[in-house]
Amino acid sequence: MDLIVCRSSCLICMSMVLILAIFVGFEVISKVPAKLHTPLMSGSNAISGITLVGAIIAAGSVESSLTLILGTLAVIFATINVVGGYMVTDRMLEMFKKKPDGERE
Amino acid sequence: MSIYVLVNLVYIVAAVLFILGLKMLTSPRTARKGNLISAIGMFLAVVMTLLSEEVIDYRWIAAGIVVGSIIGAFSARLVAMTQMPQMVALFNGFGGITSLLVGWATYHAMATFDLFTTTTIFLAVFIGGITFSGSLVAWGKLATYISGRPILFSGQTFLNGALFVGMLLAGALLLMSPSGGYPLFIGIIIMSLLLGILVVIPIGGADMPVVISLLNSYSGIAGCAAGLAIQNNILIVAGALVGASGIILTNVMCKAMNRSITNVLFGGFGAAVTVGDMEVEGEVKPISAEDTYFILEAAGSVVFVPGYGMAVAQAQHALRELGDILEENGSDVRYAIHPVAGRMPGHMNVLLAEANVSYDKLIEMDDINRTIASVDVCVVIGANDVVNPAARESKVSPIYGMPIINVDQAMTVIVLKRSMAPGFAGIDNNLFYKENTRMLFGDAKSSVETIVSEFKKS
Numbered sequence: 324m325d326l327i328v329c330r331s332s333c334l335i336c337m338s339m340v341l342i343l344a345i346f347v348g349f350e351v352i353s354k355v356p357a358k359l360h361t362p363l364m365s366g367s368n369a370i371s372g373i374t375l376v377g378a379i380i381a382a383g384s385v386e387s388s389l390t391l392i393l394g395t396l397a398v399i400f401a402t403i404n405v406v407g408g409y410m411v412t413d414r415m416l417e418m419f420k421k422k423p424d425g426e427r428e
Numbered sequence: 429m430s431i432y433v434l435v436n437l438v439y440i441v442a443a444v445l446f447i448l449g450l451k452m453l454t455s456p457r458t459a460r461k462g463n464l465i466s467a468i469g470m471f472l473a474v475v476m477t478l479l480s481e482e483v484i485d486y487r488w489i490a491a492g493i494v495v496g497s498i499i500g501a502f503s504a505r506l507v508a509m510t511q512m513p514q515m516v517a518l519f520n521g522f523g524g525i526t527s528l529l530v531g532w533a534t535y536h537a538m539a540t541f542d543l544f545t546t547t548t549i550f551l552a553v554f555i556g557g558i559t560f561s562g563s564l565v566a567w568g569k570l571a572t573y574i575s576g577r578p579i580l581f582s583g584q585t586f587l588n589g590a591l592f593v594g595m596l597l598a599g600a601l602l603l604m605s606p607s608g609g610y611p612l613f614i615g616i617i618i619m620s621l622l623l624g625i626l627v628v629i630p631i632g633g634a635d636m637p638v639v640i641s642l643l644n645s646y647s648g649i650a651g652c653a654a655g656l657a658i659q660n661n662i663l664i665v666a667g668a669l670v671g672a673s674g675i676i677l678t679n680v681m682c683k684a685m686n687r688s689i690t691n692v693l694f695g696g697f698g699a700a701v702t703v704g705d706m707e708v709e710g711e712v713k714p715i716s717a718e719d720t721y722f723i724l725e726a727a728g729s730v731v732f733v734p735g736y737g738m739a740v741a742q743a744q745h746a747l748r749e750l751g752d753i754l755e756e757n758g759s760d761v762r763y764a765i766h767p768v769a770g771r772m773p774g775h776m777n778v779l780l781a782e783a784n785v786s787y788d789k790l791i792e793m794d795d796i797n798r799t800i801a802s803v804d805v806c807v808v809i810g811a812n813d814v815v816n817p818a819a820r821e822s823k824v825s826p827i828y829g830m831p832i833i834n835v836d837q838a839m840t841v842i843v844l845k846r847s848m849a850p851g852f853a854g855i856d857n858n859l860f861y862k863e864n865t866r867m868l869f870g871d872a873k874s875s876v877e878t879i880v881s882e883f884k885k886s
Contacts, residue, residue, distance in 0.1 A: 348670075348671070353676055363453055364516050364772065366453065369466070370670055374651045381534065382485075384484060387537070391485075393529045394492075397529035398489055400523075401522070406504070411503075
């Protein structure tokens with residue numbers, strides 16, 4: 324089981340994950356065209372709402388009333404980002420349409 | 429198999445879905461599906477976290493998710509496309525405050541303190557705090573609750589520097605005695621919030637594309653630090669992706685303004701404008717909407733160059749109508765978009781897409797400049813500095829070297845403008861005095877509507 328789970332703060336694994344993610348991020352996102360930069364920003368707002376995961380752990384772990392308050396506040400803010408971010412990005416991307424060229428004839 | 433393993437396996441799936449989603453954002457055709465795929469990844473990650481063994485009590489989580497979802501859904505539905513910069517600024521701030529809160533909760537709940545966790549908590553709180561208060565100021569400026577002009581006072585740089593050093597010192601002290609440092613910890617939070625405000629207030633409205641890109645990046649980096657603090661891989665990956673995205677956008681924006689990031693952050697551009705001795709030749713030649721109609725009617729190719737003024741005048745729908753009429757009339761119509769036109773990256777594209785302009789008509793600066801000399805008419809609507817030939821010609825100009833859309837090289841240029849007031853940078857625009865330029869004064873929207881009605885009359 325130790326091979327599957329490295330629960331203790333495995334610095335090496337986390338640094339590996341971090342560095343690879345940074346490279347993938349640069350590689351993928353530098354190919355996003357300028358016309359989609361606004362949806363990219365709102366979409367990355369939504370992705371940064373992933374801190375919801377951390378917020379849930381904080382709010383659900385019943386350590387003390389302060390962590391409960393902090394956690395719940397964090398859950399609210401993160402959920403706004405997730406829900407609002409994905410919805411508004413979808414709304415924007417829906418508008419990016421290519422009209423058929425036949426209209427002129 | 430423990431739940432813990434399962435949760436982490438799902439995190440891997442979620443990370444893959446995030447990356448795939450971003451990859452599909454590289455083309456307008458697949459972008460919408462990509463956003464959905466990314467959302468599915470998020471859904472999986474959140475649901476699995478709820479199942480994990482660390483979560484014992486669900487009541488407050490449920491309440492928080494309901495409240496957040498309602499606010500998020502409503503704001504996403506109701507926000508006008510012209511207000512997107514404000515919304516993104518606000519969301520950047522929410523990302524920052526979440527990391528701060530998660531960092532704080534982790535600090536509070538910590539039983540044993542190790543160097544690594546304390547460092548990452550410090551980073552999450554510090555960057556999260558700056559992101560939050562800085563984004564609120566940016567939001568206030570974009571929504572014009574506070575003046576978009578740079579706010580400068582003497583000793584500003586010194587104060588910022590002192591705060592920054594103070595924060596690093598507090599951080600170092602915290603690392604040395606993590607358990608006893610609660611007042612120190614609160615001090616760090618307060619200093620980071622102050623610093624965020626102070627860093628953004630001296631930055632003017634037209635530099636906002638750079639600032640919100642940078643804050644976007646910070647919100648990701650803060651999330652990344654929070655992920656390291658609670659040892660959660662999906663936070664690390666997602667935070668790194670957002671951080672990378674923000675940095676790329678910041679770079680694009682800086683390049684498009686020919687300025688370095690330090691110059692944007694500390695330059696206070698627009699406040700201390702020293703207008704150089706620029707010799708402006710020629711005279712301004714006004715034109716009426718009727719005459720504009722005759723020029724456009726005869727034009728084989730027309731390029732519209734929108735700027736922030738179009739967003740202010742809400743002229744995008746009228747402009748699209750004019751574009752459609754011109755196409756019916758046989759003209760080749762395109763829209764040329766400068767990377768920093770508007771108040772955030774891609775701002776003009778979204779407004780024109782909203783007005784139903786087909787995305788293949790939206791042309792980037794470098795592509796349009798290659799063919800601009802063969803264009804019959806360029807119509808500049810609400811743009812100023814991004815078409816100012818001084819950037820190319822006048823070495824004394826503050827914007828010298830900035831890449832511009834070379835509208836002055838087209839056969840005829842028509843500039844829609846409210847008055848002769850200079851643009852944000854406070855620089856006179858030689859374009860208005862060129863031989864081939866005509867000025868159509870008045871509100872951009874009503875000017876375009878008048879031209880449209882001229883077309884309809886005939």
